[in-house]
Amino acid sequence: MATSREMTAGRAxxxxxxxxxxxxxxNLLQQTYSLVDAAFVGKFLGINALASVGASTSVVFLILGFCNGCCGGFGIPVAQK
Structure with a gap:
């Protein structure tokens, strides 16, 4: 069973x-996954595949950042209810 924790009282x-x-x-696990992915792609699939992974990394981070922002934004009204 989940317990609730008071985040406004006590030592900060x-x-x-x-x-x-x-x-x-x-975040560290996500970075590790990206590093291992790039290592495997570079070793086994070649330089062109590694370049395509590098080109798509910023798009993936954009999508993940958007999802994190939406979840954080939706967390406020959910927490208020």
């Missing part, structure tokens, strides 16, 4: 750290 630094760690770990 541990609260911010506990909130930030899952976000940081998700």
């Amino acid at each position: 630094l541990p609260l911010i750290f506990n909130f930030t760690m899952p976000l940081l770990m998700g």
Whole structure:
């Protein structure tokens, strides 16, 4: 069962750290995936495939950033309800 945590009371630094760690770990895993993907594509498929992966990376980050922003924006009215 999920428990709720009061984020407005107590020491600020541990609260911010506990909130930030899952976000940081998700970003690190995403970067690791991109690095491993580029390494495998470059090694096994060649330089042209690696160039296409590099060209599409910014588009993927744009889409993921948009999705993260929408989820954060929709989280506000959901949390208020």
